[in-house]
Structures are given as structure tokens and as C-alpha cells.
Amino acid sequence: xxxxxxxxxxxxxxxxxxxxxxxxxxxxxxxxxxxxxxxxxxxxxxxxxxxxxxxxxxxxxxxxxxxxxxxxxxxxxxxxxxxxxxxxxxxxxxxxxxxxxxxxxxxxxxxxxxxxxxxxxxxxxxxxxxxxxxxxxxxxxxxxxxxxxxxxxxxxxxxxxxxxxxxxxxxxxxxxxxxxxxxxxxxxxxxxxxxxxxxxxxxxxxxxxxxxxxxxxxxxxxxxxxxxxxxxxxxxxxxxxxxxxxxxxxxxxxxxxxxxxxxxxxxxxxxxxxxxxxxxxxxxxxxxxxxxxxxxxxxxxxxxxxxxxxxxxxxxxxxxxxxxxxxxxxxxxxxxxxxxxxxxxxxxxxxxxxxxxxxxxxxxxxxxxxxxxxxxxxxxxxxxxxxxxxxxxxxxxxxxxxxxxxxxxxxxxxxxxx
Ligand SMILES: Nc1ncnc2c1ncn2[C@@H]1O[C@H](COP(=O)(O)OP(=O)(O)OP(=O)(O)O)[C@@H](O)[C@H]1O
Ligand SMILES: [Mg+2]
Numbered sequence: 001x002x003x004x005x006x007x008x009x010x011x012x013x014x015x016x017x018x019x020x021x022x023x024x025x026x027x028x029x030x031x032x033x034x035x036x037x038x039x040x041x042x043x044x045x046x047x048x049x050x051x052x053x054x055x056x057x058x059x060x061x062x063x064x065x066x067x068x069x070x071x072x073x074x075x076x077x078x079x080x081x082x083x084x085x086x087x088x089x090x091x092x093x094x095x096x097x098x099x100x101x102x103x104x105x106x107x108x109x110x111x112x113x114x115x116x117x118x119x120x121x122x123x124x125x126x127x128x129x130x131x132x133x134x135x136x137x138x139x140x141x142x143x144x145x146x147x148x149x150x151x152x153x154x155x156x157x158x159x160x161x162x163x164x165x166x167x168x169x170x171x172x173x174x175x176x177x178x179x180x181x182x183x184x185x186x187x188x189x190x191x192x193x194x195x196x197x198x199x200x201x202x203x204x205x206x207x208x209x210x211x212x213x214x215x216x217x218x219x220x221x222x223x224x225x226x227x228x229x230x231x232x233x234x235x236x237x238x239x240x241x242x243x244x245x246x247x248x249x250x251x252x253x254x255x256x257x258x259x260x261x262x263x264x265x266x267x268x269x270x271x272x273x274x275x276x277x278x279x280x281x282x283x284x285x286x287x288x289x290x291x292x293x294x295x296x297x298x299x300x301x302x303x304x305x306x307x308x309x310x311x312x313x314x315x316x317x318x319x320x321x322x323x324x325x326x327x328x329x330x331x332x333x334x335x336x337x338x339x340x341x342x343x344x345x346x347x348x349x350x351x352x353x354x355x356x357x358x359x360x361x362x363x364x365x366x367x368x369x370x371x372x373x374x375x376x377x378x379x380x381x382x383x384x385x386x387x388x389x390x391x392x393x394x395x396x397x398x399x400x401x402x403x404x405x406x407x408x409x410x411x412x413x414x415x416x417x418x
Pocket of ligand 2: 016187211212328370
């Protein structure tokens with residue numbers, strides 16, 4: 001087996017229903033070819049949160065082994081995700097006086113540091129610092145203030161915080177599986193990289209990743225993130241509703257959902273029938289597919305009402321000229337786009353991973369958005385000095401040769417600051 005090459009990056013998505021490792025080969029112009037994928041059923045993850053180490057380590061090991069076989073390389077380092085209702089998104093700002101009446105890199109980093117210096121809940125740490133825009137004196141909405149003149153520099157940022165223990169738990173799992181973890185990235189940010197176009201991010205868009213246990217939301221406007229949230233609902237809730245409503249075991253409810261499910265009753269013909277196994281050896285019965293859709297529709301409506309509330313928290317529907325983009329395995333369900341449009345009144349499209357080559361057919365499912373986004377995020381962020389400077393303060397990246405190399409480059413660039 002060939003050893004791991006410098007230009008191979010691996011995204012490891014530890015989800016509620018599956019763990020998947022995606023291997024990307026990065027070309028000279030930063031184009032990514034997917035050359036391997038491995039998946040395993042996830043055990044030990046509840047609503048996006050790792051709550052059992054051993055089964056999670058086993059699932060990671062299986063997914064990595066499969067990906068190694070397919071890609072023909074050995075994997076030592078992964079870019080892993082984090083999700084769960086304990087992640088929090090908040091906006092903050094920082095202000096500094098410009099000593100030499102001009103913005104240098106040092107002031108840029110100081111103002112970002114100021115914006116990060118907010119009181120956090122016990123045990124929380126800042127996972128992402130995402131600059132939104134800068135102001136100098138009365139001039140607002142500056143994307144890159146470097147070199148501009150003025151007296152007072154202000155930065156507006158979006159912060160995503162996570163409990164330190166949750167970051168430790170996911171990195172403990174990867175470490176026990178024999179893998180280094182340079183960076184931990186939240187699902188909504190990773191999926192945005194794989195799914196959204198730059199135009200959508202500029203015009204205003206909500207990325208909604210509906211998985212098994214969570215729905216991750218990232219709202220973009222003017223090219224930056226203005227709001228994020230993790231809603232503790234997903235496809236598992238639909239499966240549970242079906243299990244109760246049709247009195248059938250969970251695995252059968254999951255099978256029925258995937259095979260016959262539809263989120264919109266009016267899209268199903270009256271005469272369509274499905275066969276459902278009974279609980280505890282009771283005989284199978286025939287039911288109308290509309291009855292199944294009747295069970296699913298209210299849960300999906302509820303989900304998009306929660307998304308709508310997040311959109312309103314972020315500033316309202318007017319922000320989102322590009323509407324909603326849905327991804328995540330649960331968006332394979334027929335009728336999701338239609339219900340989302342009806343509830344939010346916004347244009348909605350379903351997004352599958354973009355910006356990649358190689359095994360496109362194999363990874364074109366919306367369930368792989370996070371795994372692919374983790375690779376793309378790693379590539380794009382290694383050139384972002386603000387991102388690298390904020391990584392310096394994070395506890396989990398230490399020991400990664402890749403992050404050390406990124407930081408060395410950034411320090412050279414920001415010479416006089418460090
Ligand atoms: N064809 C389909 N029709 C309906 N639902 C589907 C289909 N395919 C997958 N799903 C559902 O998608 C969900 C899994 O999606 P995904 O793989 O994105 O979740 P995950 O990443 O493991 O979980 P999370 O992101 O919530 O931690 C499951 O609830 C599954 O039942
Ligand atoms: Mg997921």
C-alpha cells in the first residue's frame with residue numbers, strides 16, 4: 001500500500017447514522033478528485049453528539065479501512081466534523097485604534113482577537129471565527145481593510161462555540177482510531193463549502209443540512225456567515241413517527257420511509273398501496289401510501305418552521321435572495337423541497353456536492369456533503385491568515401504537521417505580528 005501523500009486530504013464525517021471517510025487528491029490548481037470513500041453504520045452518536053467512545057472508534061476504523069482500500073493509500077490524518085445542539089452561533093464585534101492611521105496585519109488580528117474576547121458559558125470554546133465585514137471610521141461593509149487609512153477599525157464576526165468536552169470526545173475517537181486531527185469543523189460550514197456557489201453566498205442563502213439526528217443551518221449574506229444553528233431534529237424523528245403511527249419496528253419504519261416515503265400528501269396518488277410488517281410477529285398489512293405521507297408531512301413542516309424561525313432570528317426572509325438550499329441524506333425524501341417552499345415562501349433547491357472531480361457518481365448523494373466539504377474547507381482555509389491565527393489558540397490541532405506548516409507560512413506573512 002502506498003504511503004499517504006502530501007496532496008491527499010481526508011474528510012471524516014462522524015454522523016448520527018453513518019461515519020464516512022472521503023479521500024480527495026488535490027491537484028496543482030487546488031482541484032479535488034475524489035479517489036476513495038468508506039462508510040460504516042454509526043453507533044455511539046446521538047443527535048450529532050459522540051456519547052460512546054468505543055463504538056464510534058470502531059465505526060471510524062471500518063470507514064477508514066474501506067476508504068484506504070479504495071484509494072490505495074494509508075490514512076494518518078483526517079479533517080473531522082462536529083455537530084449537535086450544544087454548538088452555538090453568535091455575532092460579535094471588536095474595535096481597535098489605528099496607531100499609524102493605517103490598517104496593518106497586526107491590527108487586523110488584534111481587532112479579530114477583540115471580537116473573540118467575549119464571555120462564554122462554562123466549558124465552551126470558540127470553534128470558528130468567521131469575519132463578516134470591517135468598518136473604518138464611518139466607512140462600513142469593507143471586506144478587506146488592509147492598507148486603508150483611518151483612526152478606528154471595527155470588525156464584525158460570527159463565532160461558533162462548542163463545549164471543550166465535545167471537541168475532546170471527537171478528537172479522542174480519531175486518536176484512538178490512530179488518526180491525527182488538524183482541524184475540527186462544524187457540519188453547516190463544511191456542507192456550505194460543498195454545496196453553495198459564491199453567488200448564492202453573496203446574494204443571501206440558507207444552507208439546511210437535514211441528517212438523521214440534526215438539521216444544521218448556516219445563513220450567508222454578502223459572502224459571509226451571519227447566522228448558524230443546529231436543530232435537534234432529522235430523519236430519525238420521521239422514522240420514529242412512522243414506527244409509532246404504523247405500529248411497525250424501527251428498522252421496518254426506516255425501510256418504508258426510504259422506499260415509499262413522501263413529505264407531501266398531495267404528491268401521492270390515492271390508490272397507491274404499501275406493505276408493512278407488524279410488530280412482534282403480527283402479520284403484514286397493506287396500507288395506503290397517502291397514510292404514510294400523512295404521518296411524515298407534519299414532522300417535515302415542523303422542521304421547516306424551525307428553520308424559518310432561524311431565518312427570522314438572522315434578519316428575515318428579505319436577506320435570502322437565493323432562498324434555501326437543502327442537503328443531507330434526509331433530503332432524498334420526495335416532497336422535501338415542496339414543503340420547504342410552502343412553509344418558508346422562499347425558492348428552494350436540493351444541493352448535491354459540487355466543486356469536485358473523480359468518483360463524482362459515487363459521492364453525488366446529499367449525504368456526502370459534509371465529508372466532501374471538510375476537504376474543501378481545509379484547502380480554502382489554509383490560505384486564510386485570520387483563520388490560521390485563530391487556530392493557534394485552539395487546543396486540538398497541536399501535533400499536526402500540516403497545521404504547523406500552515407502556521408509557519410502565515411507567520412512569515414504576518415512577520416511583525418508574531
Ligand atoms: N431515500 C431516502 N429517503 C428518505 N430518507 C432518506 C433516504 N436516504 C437517506 N435518508 C435518511 O437520511 C438520514 C441520514 O442522513 P445523513 O447521512 O445526512 O445523516 P448523518 O450525517 O448520519 O446524521 P447527522 O448529520 O444528523 O448527524 C436518515 O434519517 C435516513 O433515513
Ligand atoms: Mg450529517
